[in-house]
Amino acid sequence: MMRFHPLAFPTALLCGSLAFAQAKPRARDLGVPFDGTPGANNAITDVRGVEVGHTTLISGSGKLKVGEGPVRTGVTAIHPRGKNSNDSVFGAWFTLNGNGEMTGTTWLEDSGFLNGPIMITNTHSVGVVRDAVIAWKVKRGEPDTEGYWWSLPVVAETWDGYLNDINGFHVKPEHVFHALDSAHGGPVEEGNVGGGTGMICNEFKGGIGTASRVLDSKAGGYTVGVLVQCNYGRRDQLRIAGVPVGKEIPEHPAYGEDVGSIIIVVATDAPLIPTQLKRLARKASLGLGRDGSYSGDGSGDIFVSFSTANPRAADPKSLRDLKMLPNDGLDPLFLATVQATEEAVINAMVAAETMTGIDDHTAIALPHDRLRAVLKKYNRLAK
Amino acid sequence: MMRFHPLAFPTALLCGSLAFAQAKPRARDLGVPFDGTPGANNAITDVRGVEVGHTTLISGSGKLKVGEGPVRTGVTAIHPRGKNSNDSVFGAWFTLNGNGEMTGTTWLEDSGFLNGPIMITNTHSVGVVRDAVIAWKVKRGEPDTEGYWWSLPVVAETWDGYLNDINGFHVKPEHVFHALDSAHGGPVEEGNVGGGTGMICNEFKGGIGTASRVLDSKAGGYTVGVLVQCNYGRRDQLRIAGVPVGKEIPEHPAYGEDVGSIIIVVATDAPLIPTQLKRLARKASLGLGRDGSYSGDGSGDIFVSFSTANPRAADPKSLRDLKMLPNDGLDPLFLATVQATEEAVINAMVAAETMTGIDDHTAIALPHDRLRAVLKKYNRLAK
Amino acid sequence: MMRFHPLAFPTALLCGSLAFAQAKPRARDLGVPFDGTPGANNAITDVRGVEVGHTTLISGSGKLKVGEGPVRTGVTAIHPRGKNSNDSVFGAWFTLNGNGEMTGTTWLEDSGFLNGPIMITNTHSVGVVRDAVIAWKVKRGEPDTEGYWWSLPVVAETWDGYLNDINGFHVKPEHVFHALDSAHGGPVEEGNVGGGTGMICNEFKGGIGTASRVLDSKAGGYTVGVLVQCNYGRRDQLRIAGVPVGKEIPEHPAYGEDVGSIIIVVATDAPLIPTQLKRLARKASLGLGRDGSYSGDGSGDIFVSFSTANPRAADPKSLRDLKMLPNDGLDPLFLATVQATEEAVINAMVAAETMTGIDDHTAIALPHDRLRAVLKKYNRLAK
Amino acid sequence: MMRFHPLAFPTALLCGSLAFAQAKPRARDLGVPFDGTPGANNAITDVRGVEVGHTTLISGSGKLKVGEGPVRTGVTAIHPRGKNSNDSVFGAWFTLNGNGEMTGTTWLEDSGFLNGPIMITNTHSVGVVRDAVIAWKVKRGEPDTEGYWWSLPVVAETWDGYLNDINGFHVKPEHVFHALDSAHGGPVEEGNVGGGTGMICNEFKGGIGTASRVLDSKAGGYTVGVLVQCNYGRRDQLRIAGVPVGKEIPEHPAYGEDVGSIIIVVATDAPLIPTQLKRLARKASLGLGRDGSYSGDGSGDIFVSFSTANPRAADPKSLRDLKMLPNDGLDPLFLATVQATEEAVINAMVAAETMTGIDDHTAIALPHDRLRAVLKKYNRLAK
Secondary structure: OOOOOOOOHHHHHOOOOHHHHHHOOOHHHHOOOOOOOOOOOOOHHHOOOOEEEEEEEEEOOOOOEOOOEOEEEEEEEEEOOOOOOOOOEEEEEEEEEEOOOEOOHHHHHHHOEEOOOEEEEEHHHHHHHHHHHHHHHHHHOOOOOOOOOOOOOEEEEEOOOOOOOHHHOOOOHHHHHHHHHOOEOOOOOOEOOHHHOOOEEOOEEOEEEEEEEEOOHHHOOOEEEEEEEEOOOOHHHOOEOOEOHHHHOOOOOOOOOOOOOEEEEEEEOOOOOHHHHHHHHHHHHHHHHHOOOOOOOOOEEEEEEEEOOOOOOOOOOOOEEEEEOOHHHOHHHHHHHHHHHHHHHHHHHHHOOOEEOHHHOEEOOOOHHHHHHHHHHOOOOOO | OOOOOOOOHHHHHOOOOHHHHHHOOOHHHHOOOOOOOOOOOOOHHHOOOOEEEEEEEEEOOEOOEOOOEOEEEEEEEEEOOOOOOOOOEEEEEEEEEEOOOEOOHHHHHHHOEEOOOEEEEEHHHHHHHHHHHHHHHHHHOOOOOOOOOOOOOEEEEEOOOOOOOHHHOOOOHHHHHHHHHOOEOOOOOOEOOHHHOOOEEOOEEOEEEEEEEEOOHHHOOOEEEEEEEEOOOOHHHOOEOOEOHHHHOOOOOOOOOOOOOEEEEEEEOOOOOHHHHHHHHHHHHHHHHHOOOOOOOOOEEEEEEEEOOOOOOOOOOOOEEEEEOOHHHOHHHHHHHHHHHHHHHHHHHHHOOOEEOEOOOEEOOOOHHHHHHHHHHOOOOOO | OOOOOOOOHHHHHOOOOHHHHHHOOOHHHHOOOOOOOOOOOOOHHHOOOOEEEEEEEEEOOOOOEOOOEOEEEEEEEEEOOOOOOOOOEEEEEEEEEEOOOEOOHHHHHHHOEEOOOEEEEEHHHHHHHHHHHHHHHHHHOOOOOOOOOOOOOEEEEEOOOOOOOHHHOOOOHHHHHHHHHOOEOOOOOOEOOHHHOOOEEOOEEOEEEEEEEEOOHHHOOOEEEEEEEEOOOOHHHOOEOOEOHHHHOOOOOOOOOOOOOEEEEEEEOOOOOHHHHHHHHHHHHHHHHHOOOOOOOOOEEEEEEEEOOOOOOOOOOOOEEEEEOOHHHOHHHHHHHHHHHHHHHHHHHHHOOOEEOHHHOEEOOOOHHHHHHHHHHOOOOOO | OOOOOOOOHHHHHOOOOHHHHHHOOOHHHHOOOOOOOOOOOOOHHHOOOOEEEEEEEEEOOEOOEOOOEOEEEEEEEEEOOOOOOOOOEEEEEEEEEEOOOEOOHHHHHHHOEEOOOEEEEEHHHHHHHHHHHHHHHHHHOOOOOOOOOOOOOEEEEEOOOOOOOHHHOOOOHHHHHHHHHOOEOOOOOOEOOHHHOOOEEOOEEOEEEEEEEEOOHHHOOOEEEEEEEEOOOOHHHOOEOOEOHHHHOOOOOOOOOOOOOEEEEEEEOOOOOHHHHHHHHHHHHHHHHHOOOOOOOOOEEEEEEEEOOOOOOOOOOOOEEEEEOOHHHOHHHHHHHHHHHHHHHHHHHHHOOOEEOEOOOEEOOOOHHHHHHHHHHOOOOOO
16 A cells, blocks of 8 residues: 655665765755854764664655555654664753653653664654564664663654645554664755655755754864754744845745744763753754744644763663763853754755645745845855 | 453453442452542542543463563553543643653643543553554544644553563554543443553552542532552552551562552542642652652653543633632642542552463462451551 | 942932933834834833832942942842732743742742742842842731732842942842832833843843733734843854844953853733743743853843733632633744843843943943944844 | 840750750650661761751740741751862752742752752741852852852741741841851751741641661662751641551641641762752652641642762863762662651651740640550550
8 A cells, every 4th residue: 555655765775875965955055154163964973873764755646545645754763872772871851842742751851861762753653653662672682771671762753744644654663663774874864854754844845954063172072963853933933044034935835823843852972961961952942043933832842862972871780980071061062052953954944855745735945046045135145 | 363361351341330340349348547538439430521441451371472472461541521522621740750651741731731531551552552542533533622633642651561471562553442432430440450451569469540539518529530550669668558568468579679650640620720730740649658659760650630620721712711729729639639549559459359471470469358457457447 | 338329229210211211222223123013112011010110239330349349230120910919920930041040939830820029130139139028028018819928039130240249248128129119110221220230141231121012913912021131141142133243243242151141021911821821931042042042051041921811810719710812822922922032132232331340340332333234234224 | 136045046056965966855766667777866967978057046935026026936057068068969859849949949950069058947038048158158268169159059948937926037147157157967956946946747846857768788888868847737647657646646736737848858978960869859759648748738848859979070171070870779769768758757746845936826746655655556666
């Protein structure tokens, strides 16, 4: 019945290809001025060990037949220490507006640890993804570092029902396994991929976006990477590098209100304990603020953060040795989080391509030439 | 392969039968002294409109074969306004110890509303139950009172892997539908039923328990009902009506540590707003305290509360009229919550029967005669 | 010993004067483009009933002698329903970064009510202000609407020790009484007044700022007013209307790091319950984001919100009748909060004048002409 | 005007005397059975480094004249690392019911550190105590370990207005300095001392109580100490060692409702990070539950916890080395917290003596002989 779209699932399989990733311009390639120094890939994977995998499901077109399609959805996996590690990381989370789901947060909050991958999908597939993460781990036959069996997976979502047959429940366990197994470091696919496939951002086509910042050596030389599944926002509020781009390109708004959501994942290799990571997650709000969000009632703006420092911190039984950055060293990390979030959102829109889904609903891509023209009008075009 | 146990699933189908429910003694029938005045059924369903349904899955015996059994699990549904209502209720939640899952809490926290049923199952079946709740609602073709599609279901869990083939993922969507559809008012089945089927409490056999309190008329005459899925606790800490029962009956402990969890659902018809309901949920901790819990690291002690007052409070578009009990009227409700929680836990153990599960693991029932003897020794036998 | 500066305390006494308030240009008078429709005074007092009073303490100059001065400090009082009301309001609070104090928040969080005024002062005077609020209320001889005696006042602070002899503890009870008693509606003094006297914002002179928004009638016609005590921020991050003003005017930075804080008070007459007010408070973060804040480790970014609707909601003993805006009507209020916060911060800097304090430390005012020139450079000058 | 009562303030000065402390029987001396192993002094000071100081103010009798007395109040200081240390400790806090004040919690929550002493006093003296802590530190001329000046002190309170002229504001800075300066290790005075002087607990005379537990060596041999300022509870709910003592001794209730509060301080030398300390604080609820509390609306049940491990963790500038107990080692600490809280409350009542205060209001002491008789009746007398 449901089949993988020839241009979709294989895309995921090819996703590690540098050629692919570099072929598409990103926001700063278009001359958007951003502050701070990005890492090698300007991606969450610049934090060593982080791997990202997508399964993209695109099939069918025309009128919605629930259970048959059209399908415009998927699932994204982020492994904090790579897919072959069973070591937990310190983590934390924050809700800017709660109209969404992120499972696993109660234990994340209380334990301070993230045991396993972070998954992002559509709203109605959170359950299947959650249980499939457990099944995947059971299949691999190893408990997590605390001796539990990754029984409380972290799975987040945004709603893609404007383009996707969301009530058809098209994400299946095998798609989850594929995203988990195909995850890799290096360049990260953006736009209409993985959980972001059918998403809409500031009423342009949205999806997955990423960015990173590297601190200078006197601040510790740490890296902060951000990945977003971007589905929030009202067109007229959109600012890019402070410029009122949304007002300047008012055509073809998808909805006319803020109905979406954004999931933000913040990764760092700085040695932060959970109290500090919670603050880091919270700062992502300010990056969203720079982009013009007002985080509407219908938005599930939920952020999760983790640190890849302190390996084996979750090992049971014996006293653990930790490293901790002093609180007075956090400022460069806070600023990096704000900057990388600001950029990751724009990267998602720049990468996403116009998509038509159920009942011929269409979300248009942010037009690159128009963006450059607007930046120029406001004397903000970087190149 | 997997079939419903003849004594199990049919039990659920018969669960409304008064004869059945009354045949089993409850804690106060055994002479345990409790304070306060219970409602007609001493159950959460004493709060008018609340309906409870169970699907109980028991099959196989002997050595564990993952995917085949033995199966000792299930799912329980609590409809705040009955299965045929699509009206939300004000709600709130609280975590005493976070080693567990309750989905849907981010929006519950931020919206102040509970849109749909509360589900309780085993740890590895949260996902299937969650998506099935959405599917059930979609099938019935009506949005919730806020115009959303119950897309963020509240599903909680405790871990039954000591008795149940938990990695076999035996709970299926049809079991969820059955629990939802078979829910009813009146007496509530307790012990080895629904989500509580394979649970262990204070190292006795545990499961589902319930109790209620009715306030006197000068306190408003409101009802508070509590339902627990009881899977927490270490034997030597167990107190019943203040008596150190656990120390007096030390035989056959299941584990020797506090590895379990407890989900507590608090219902009331008092007109409380979410801020007040959050406090109500938090007070359940004190009922657990009376029973001797210390809420160990491995425990997912997560509580949810709701009020059936203020119908249509979640209706969109127009200004809503609400009733609110003043804060200074909360004390009798707080005390009722503590008392009903204290009793519901004991009811779960009194109702549960000895069960043997995977690899011949056995959890023994709290022996009724021994309980009476201990109460008598400490001059606390009520009758 | 300490005496009121002739240009300071009398300023507070004159603070109601329209002539005074109108003589100073505000941000939009300088051509800064802001979205949305402000109320009559573009001030928190546009929310009917809200009154603001300041006591401004300025005396001495030159080298710091602890206990003698120089003094550059004060206290600001905000009465949600005016100084003569003893009626509580629904309220809530949020912390974006916690390096600060706001007393009274534990009961605000749990009760959902704000009983009495909100006070803002310097970090080392929170205590004296707190107890003085109780003394002021005791003197007036009336309990609050819950029958308590306003025993848990809400007092917030930011740190003015760069300009002020903060360890001299110059704020005295009589200054608190004056701020409380002199509070008034209408135009609100901004800049170097009240608690904001010695504050620094984005390394320009900061202090008190305010703004408001009026919703259109189909959104309910409600008003949102914001008042900030602005002491946060690093120069190079400052954006005004999206324009990188801080980078364009780099001269005379006060510190070179983000050491300050911001207290944000959000008032509305929309009938919101505490759950909703908490979300409103949280959205102020996004206004700060628009202005470029990254909320550094040293910042106490603490926000409080209240609704003047639902009079007598806190009356004890009998069931209360409330009005509540549906959640799906919150978006215009969220956007108004973001916009009014964005503008209030800029208003604080525009109003504040260059100040020299202890040890000849100086904070320069944001130069109005330079601001206009920068806005013009980026094609954002509104007039 | 106000003078120190000859039997009061000197008591504080003498408070280190072993003779004094040992002269009074404590709960277990009366035969109350408690579980677990206490430390040498069965006091919070069993956690090495912790020092406690009291200033007790008792003067006047008869009819209340506001500002003149009678005075029945005071202030208690707890130094986590002793009065001569300026080193911060990891800390956390929790609110069971929020009708109270604890200043400094916003930064405690966000920084994970407690910088300076914990102070406990009456409700209307929180401000003077707070500012006096800053003044005391300024006088000593050293910043805290983060380079700040202890500017956000932690000061908690309960309400003593039934016995004390609370609106007379009798606590002065010199009383705060005395409590800070006279703090010591070893036995801790209990009952009508320090901040607990005028407090009422379960409608018996209450005040300060303390207890401790030492873990066995395979659990790490750590110590947990608890100190309470006990002012909560309704007589008929009081349980001691599970026995319904309150119902058995119904005479002379102070109020007939739960109007009070309890502040609980939990100290440990186990190496816990703030996430873990937050859980520890929360578990104190279960100790209260064992004693029968239902935490009424009027109660400010606020708990703070800290760990004396990890010295210099708050030092700025360079990466810190920490030790952390694994989460799976927390259970014995959780249980110790529950047990020590349960006992500290009873110790407060056992130590407190009948007191008559304003307008001849009297709170009677828990009668020791009656307590023993009731324990015996329920077969729970330990000796």
